[in-house]
Amino acid sequence: VGELELIEAIERVLERRGERVVRWVGDDAAVVRARPFAVTSIDTLADGVHFELSTHAPADVGWKALATALSDLAAMGAEAGEAYVSLALPGELGAERALELVRGMEELAAETGVTVGGGDVVASPALVVSVAATGWAESEDELVGRDGARPGDLVGVTGEVGGSAAGLLLLRGDTRAELSVDEREALLLRHRRPRPRLAAGRLLAAAGARAMIDLSDGLATDARHVARRSGAELIVRLADLPLAAGVDQVALAAGRDPRELAATGGDDYELLVCFAPERREAAEQTARQAGTALTWVGEVRGGQGLVLEGATEELSGWEHR
């Protein structure tokens, strides 16, 4: 199958959602009716680094590539809009698996109301998938950065963490944990099909979140970003992290500390969010409205950097590379 045939097959998989997209795939560029503020993030997954085709179906790779980019929009409180996709494909992947990848991406696009507005398909020595996602906001005030955390703020985490890292240990056969079928499946799904917290991001931003970031590199790294950009110190109590069911068993059976696994494993795509203490209950209620829970795991202080209470010395100095 030639490049043009593959592009045409891809175009048949994609669907245009809503009235916003004026010109779509098949032109030099997509044209979209804008709202006042555009929020854009680009994210990339590479074979052997962010996934392995031996353990990840192409559809999972496509899903995850879009999830990663959308998760950044969630962390800003933006409404997801369009995605633009670059597929750098090694010849040995073949057209059918490339199409499966796009189908997986399109599944998440459908679930989140996103239109894949355009893309580029090129030959490459290795499978590398980049997604640039654009979201929209009516005003600057709707959006939340990493830089607004203030001493006295509470630090919360949506949903559950550690599930993706535990799922990866299971996928790789690196653990002999005895789990129920359901628990095992839930952890695998968590790793293969992460769901960006788009609704929670928008609602938490509207509820007065002062700083927000998605947990993609792992809390130990991402909380540090918030601390640095806010010029403040974040204290996070590892004991308070809301671990997904089964993380304890999987980590222990692999000789890992469960809370350290959760803090460094990444790929959970939950949100870490800072609120003024008087917004505590409003924030909790908002998270429930968005179909998740907010767990308070720490505070913001004057100072600089991140303190992980209950961490080994190694983890305290840990930084994602």
Added chain:
Amino acid sequence: VGELELIEAIERVLERRGERVVRWVGDDAAVVRARPFAVTSIDTLADGVHFELSTHAPADVGWKALATALSDLAAMGAEAGEAYVSLALPGELGAERALELVRGMEELAAETGVTVGGGDVVASPALVVSVAATGWAESEDELVGRDGARPGDLVGVTGEVGGSAAGLLLLRGDTRAELSVDEREALLLRHRRPRPRLAAGRLLAAAGARAMIDLSDGLATDARHVARRSGAELIVRLADLPLAAGVDQVALAAGRDPRELAATGGDDYELLVCFAPERREAAEQTARQAGTALTWVGEVRGGQGLVLEGATEELSGWEHR
């Protein structure tokens, strides 16, 4: 150098241009004050496919990756705005060469008034650079697609073609053409540092262009896209192609037909544009205003596909893969 240090070094290379970019690198996503229509394209270059690090300096790769994406905005008639960059970097490239790549990209960004608004840096088995570029327009009417060519229209090409392909032959040592130093340098520059026709694209769109596309894959492929999307037949006379100085000698010394090289070589980043015949002089004048020339190379007819007058049979059936 770790990933975070590299990202910080990259952020120091980049410059924010204009008032439009509200939140920039260093957050989950960039935030940009929008205009009514967003025009977005994503393009990717992979090592060994679109360039070779043995013949291309990292700065040239960075320049070209941005040029490729901006050229699509030019072909829509959009005003260039922001770029979002994904760098998939093999370990052996090293941080210094990765920074050179970004510096080359930033040179073109400065020249075109573009802000590199954000990016992603990941490890990868191979060097793959993706750029998503967003441009802006006040109304849909300002923009031109590939689909508006009508029977009777004239087909024109801006500037000169074949220079990039000839430059690549020189770079690879595949030709023994005897050129003046200036001619040689001009062809090499043409390949290494292509300039997207942003001003010409905007002005030609305003002057009533009915269809436009940039010559990235080569005229033999790109004119076919216009024909297909417009539901019309394009006739292009190879003899009328405006060849860059030195293309004749370089091609002949490499045993290639100069006009076929120009039609298939790609990477010229000139614009192919269709105008109603009564706009002929206005279009020529507009191109001159934009600092280039428009050469009429063919017409649009009822029918389908592309006819390359003066082409070998092989070229007539040629399609870029």
